[in-house]
Amino acid sequence: MKRILVTGGAGFIGSHVAELFIKQGHAVAVLDNLSSGKRENIPQDAEFYHVDITDKEGLQKVFAEFKPQVLNHHAAQISVNRSVREPHFDAEQNILGTINLLEASARHGVERFIFASTGGALYGDAPTIPSSEDTPVVPLAPYGIAKASAEHYIRFFSAEHGMDAVVLRYANVYGPRQDPHGEAGVVAIFSLKALADEECVIYGTGKQTRDFVYVKDVARASLLALEGKPGTYNVGTGTETSINGLFAEFAALNDSLKVSHHDARAGEVFRSVLNAGRANANLGWQAQISLSDGIGETYQWFKSQGS
Numbered sequence: 001m002k003r004i005l006v007t008g009g010a011g012f013i014g015s016h017v018a019e020l021f022i023k024q025g026h027a028v029a030v031l032d033n034l035s036s037g038k039r040e041n042i043p044q045d046a047e048f049y050h051v052d053i054t055d056k057e058g059l060q061k062v063f064a065e066f067k068p069q070v071l072n073h074h075a076a077q078i079s080v081n082r083s084v085r086e087p088h089f090d091a092e093q094n095i096l097g098t099i100n101l102l103e104a105s106a107r108h109g110v111e112r113f114i115f116a117s118t119g120g121a122l123y124g125d126a127p128t129i130p131s132s133e134d135t136p137v138v139p140l141a142p143y144g145i146a147k148a149s150a151e152h153y154i155r156f157f158s159a160e161h162g163m164d165a166v167v168l169r170y171a172n173v174y175g176p177r178q179d180p181h182g183e184a185g186v187v188a189i190f191s192l193k194a195l196a197d198e199e200c201v202i203y204g205t206g207k208q209t210r211d212f213v214y215v216k217d218v219a220r221a222s223l224l225a226l227e228g229k230p231g232t233y234n235v236g237t238g239t240e241t242s243i244n245g246l247f248a249e250f251a252a253l254n255d256s257l258k259v260s261h262h263d264a265r266a267g268e269v270f271r272s273v274l275n276a277g278r279a280n281a282n283l284g285w286q287a288q289i290s291l292s293d294g295i296g297e298t299y300q301w302f303k304s305q306g307s
Contacts (some may be wrong), residue, residue, distance in 0.1 A: 002226060003027045005068035007053055007101065008075030009046065010037025012178045012185075013116065013170075016219040017072060019043045024223060029066045031059075032075065041177055053097035056104075063108040071105050072222055073098065074116045083143035084266050094146035099153055106161040114225045115154055118147045119169040119234050120210065120272030130211070130238045130275040133169070140269060151232070158230070166225040168218075171236030171274045175215030175294060176301035186246065187212065187295060191302045194254040204264030206244035211236040211273040214294035217287045221279065228283040236274030237287040249295050 004021050008014035009030030014037070021028045022045050029047040042048050047066065051058040053075050076094050077083065083090035098115070105113055121144035123131045139145045151167055158165035174187035193200045213236050221235045251257045279285040289297075 001025055001027060002069050003029075003067060004070040004072055004226075005029050005031060005062070005066055006046075006072045006074060007031045008037060008073070008116075010034060010039060010041045010048075011074060012041075012175075013173055013215055013218060014072075014074035015041035015043070015177060016175070016215050017074065017222045018046050020219045020223050021072075022046060029062070029068065031062055036078075036179065053100055054092060056100050059100055059104045060107075063104045067108065068110055070112045070114065070226060071101060071110050072114045072116075073101055076116070077143070080121060080141045080143045080268060081265055083141050083146070087142040090142045090146050094143070095149045095153070098150040102153060102157040105163060106157055110163060112164040112166065112226070112230075113154060113158065114166045114222055115150065115168065117151055117167050117169045118144060119171050119236060119274040120269055122148055122169060123269075123272070125269050125271065129240065129271055130236070130273040131234070132275040133232050133234055133278055141266075164230045166228065166230055167232040168221050168225060169232065169234045169274070170218060171211035171213045171234070171272070173215050173218050174212055175298050178215070178298070180302070186210075186243065187298055188302070190247065190250045191299050194250045194257055194299065195303055197254065197256060199258045199260055200247055200250070202243050202247065202259055202261050203268075204243075204261070206247065206261060207242055208264075208268070209240045209242050209271045209273060210246075211239060212241055212246070212291055212294070213237050213287055214289040214297075217289055221283065221285050224283040224285050231278070231282060233279040233283060233285075234274040234276045235279060235285070236276050237291075238273060238275055239291070240271070240273040241291060249292060250299075253296075253299055
């Protein structure tokens with residue numbers, strides 16, 4: 001059993017990760033400022049600390065009290081578009097917040113630091129599809145720049161303090177609990193539109209592609225990272241899906257669903273698909289849930305919420 005602190009554990013991905021850790025018998029605490037996370041997402045058996053990762057004094061108290069062996073870092077500013085509009089805020093959360101956690105982890109003897117990074121936003125418009133971890137890091141927006149910077153700080157602290165580090169570069173994660181009201185999370189947004197019989201909006205031609213990976217598959221990557229070989233790993237399906245193709249999946253659930261196209265948004269890559277062969281070889285991880293099944297489960301979850 002490990003003592004694991006999950007930052008952002010009241011959020012979409014972090015709550016699924018915390019839930020799986022608890023299911024496997026680990027002692028879990030969730031740290032979240034609830035700016036976008038929700039109290040109802042926090043697993044019942046998790047301790048909860050209402051603290052922001054930019055609050056250095058608050059973090060020290062949490063680490064001193066909970067004494068985590070593992071830090072699983074999911075707390076972040078997650079909108080690419082907001083990072084373009086507010087790069088200072090993005091850097092404050094995603095770079096300085098991560099440094100605060102690394103300093104606290106080093107001071108309190110954390111053994112392993114697991115970081116939720118990004119694939120597509122780091123690789124930009126990659127020359128090779130699917131993209132491996134060796135693909136040049138050429139982010140097109142401050143969000144990706146901040147994640148890349150955080151990765152460098154993690155490697156430094158790992159080398160300097162002898163702390164194991166696992167970086168998980170996620171593809172486009174979707175599933176239950178995703179926020180359908182923000183700019184990020186097209187699957188959640190389309191789910192809500194399909195249930196309300198409202199028009200879906202696609203930015204650009206819709207020919208842009210993404211690698212959609214189900215959140216429960218992603219949570220398993222964090223579980224395997226507890227004992228797996230330290231390193232940097234892509235977490236994706238390797239399957240390229242256009243936004244038009246994604247809309248077609250929802251049109252199959254609601255045959256009266258309409259769509260319109262608006263101007264493309266700044267800072268977004270055109271093609272993004274990840275090669276997760278290294279995660280398979282070193283962690284024993286691969287995606288198990290198909291896009292159709294994952295969308296069906298997500299759609300039913302939103303339906304059950306009365307969305």
